[in-house]
Amino acid sequence: TWQVANIYHLDPKELGTFDIVLCLGVIYHLRHVLLGLDKVRSVMREGADLFVETAAIDNHAQLDGGHFGSFAGACTGANSTPLLQLYPEKELGGDPTNFFAPNHSGLRGLLRAAEFEVVNSFSGPDELPSRAMAHARATADPEIAFYRDRDSAVLEKRSYFKG
Numbered sequence: 001t002w003q004v005a006n007i008y009h010l011d012p013k014e015l016g017t018f019d020i021v022l023c024l025g026v027i028y029h030l031r032h033v034l035l036g037l038d039k040v041r042s043v044m045r046e047g048a049d050l051f052v053e054t055a056a057i058d059n060h061a062q063l064d065g066g067h068f069g070s071f072a073g074a075c076t077g078a079n080s081t082p083l084l085q086l087y088p089e090k091e092l093g094g095d096p097t098n099f100f101a102p103n104h105s106g107l108r109g110l111l112r113a114a115e116f117e118v119v120n121s122f123s124g125p126d127e128l129p130s131r132a133m134a135h136a137r138a139t140a141d142p143e144i145a146f147y148r149d150r151d152s153a154v155l156e157k158r159s160y161f162k163g
Contacts, residue, residue, distance in 0.1 A: 010039040017045045028055040029097045037114035038148050044138040050116060052134045055092065055101040057085045058123040060130030062092070071103060082109035104132050111136045115144045
């Protein structure tokens with residue numbers, strides 16, 4: 001069944017769980033990136049496959065003066081450090097719904113923090129310098145799950161992101 005829903009409202013009690021999830025062109029539009037990935041993880045069975053595609057900053061970061069270029073060229077070692085670039089207004093493509101773009105290492109870190117094992121990932125080929133893709137697998141890590149559940153409990157207690 002096809003459904004249109006808010007990512008923050010994903011609920012395994014309502015939707016069930018899935019073996020394959022596509023999250024294409026979504027995470028850079030999220031104000032709460034990890035919460036969004038946590039909600040995606042909540043509707044996935046352990047061992048399920050997630051495919052993510054997102055805006056990325058490895059080869060297409062917004063630098064001083066508003067022009068775009070290589071992030072590593074502006075800051076040595078930047079591509080191996082997990083980073084996200086913030087777009088608080090309309091800096092990325094004039095779109096006010098573009099909030100964050102990770103570098104390749106940042107995408108991998110976000111996935112690990114949301115209880116995924118990264119199977120394969122890469123930052124944009126020459127044809128798509130501003131994109132990154134990843135294949136990740138839902139895992140069960142008690143320490144990560146504890147913090148995911150703790151965050152969820154706090155959010156539910158405060159009635160954030162309800163219907």
